[in-house]
Amino acid sequence: MAKPYLVCIDSDGCVFDTMEIKHKECFCPPFIKHFGLQAVSKYAREAWDFTNLYSATRGVHRLLALCRALDVLENRREVLERGVTVTRLQALRDYIAGGGVLGNQGLEEHLAKHPELTEIRTVLDWSYDVNARVSDMVYGVPPFPYVRECLEALSEQADIVIVSATPEEALEREWKEHGLFPLLLAVKGQESGTKKEIIASLKGNYDPDKILMLGDAPGDRDAARANGAMFYPICPDEEAQSWENFRQVIPAFLEGKYRGEMENGFIAHFETILPDEPSWERIQK
Numbered sequence: 001m002a003k004p005y006l007v008c009i010d011s012d013g014c015v016f017d018t019m020e021i022k023h024k025e026c027f028c029p030p031f032i033k034h035f036g037l038q039a040v041s042k043y044a045r046e047a048w049d050f051t052n053l054y055s056a057t058r059g060v061h062r063l064l065a066l067c068r069a070l071d072v073l074e075n076r077r078e079v080l081e082r083g084v085t086v087t088r089l090q091a092l093r094d095y096i097a098g099g100g101v102l103g104n105q106g107l108e109e110h111l112a113k114h115p116e117l118t119e120i121r122t123v124l125d126w127s128y129d130v131n132a133r134v135s136d137m138v139y140g141v142p143p144f145p146y147v148r149e150c151l152e153a154l155s156e157q158a159d160i161v162i163v164s165a166t167p168e169e170a171l172e173r174e175w176k177e178h179g180l181f182p183l184l185l186a187v188k189g190q191e192s193g194t195k196k197e198i199i200a201s202l203k204g205n206y207d208p209d210k211i212l213m214l215g216d217a218p219g220d221r222d223a224a225r226a227n228g229a230m231f232y233p234i235c236p237d238e239e240a241q242s243w244e245n246f247r248q249v250i251p252a253f254l255e256g257k258y259r260g261e262m263e264n265g266f267i268a269h270f271e272t273i274l275p276d277e278p279s280w281e282r283i284q285k
Helices: 019-034 038-052 062-074 077-081 090-097 104-113 118-137 147-154 168-177 195-203 218-226 239-254 261-270
Strands: 005-009 158-163 186-188 211-215 230-233
Touching: 005 147, 005 195, 019 038, 019 062, 019 118, 038 062, 038 077, 062 090, 062 118, 090 118, 104 118, 118 168, 147 158, 147 239, 158 195, 168 186, 195 211, 195 218, 211 218, 218 230, 230 239, 230 261, 239 261
Parallel strands: 005 158, 005 211, 158 186, 211 230
Antiparallel strands: none
């Protein structure tokens, strides 16, 4: 801690317009490949995109997203009509329910203790495939308009920490590529825990009314609320406008005037954007 304020910022979809390319080109093709969804690839893509881009679960950890996407796909009418059996990945669900650490390292350690859980190896193969595709494909994507100006203004009085579910190597690479890395106090990715846990590990050094989280997903809002921090949403499909508006929020935050009516107004609009359920017909078996 060197400054009186703490600003935690998500990266993908919040600072960089990388959500679409990562999920559509890097996450989804391995999703179809590793989990045998070739026969319903169209619907698998729609389930993945809905889960990760266009619904209230946007931005959730990849292992939770994997289970959610399979659930969405499993009960879709067209999938049932084709007689396709969608894997449940019960071993992964049991691991998550048991409080297992979310991430490749945690899964590797679990598999070492339980080598009979071949499903876990499949999940790891998928996750490593995703990472390789991201490293190979995702570059040259600049930050949204007004991001740089906002971060430079904040950095004068606030410690800026990236709080993300993305691997830290990828985060550092992206922030360095665009010259934003020197503005940061730290980079905290999936290796550092959940967003809720990361904020909890940082907040003890700051006045509760001087902590703000920026994000583009409901999970970012929830992580902030769980720690008594304020939240400012970067709204999907309205990112440039959100950052332009944030230029006016910065002085309010630094003057202690953001919490309350102003914050509630931005969050209320944000919560109208992402639905809980898909528009297509689902049938509970």
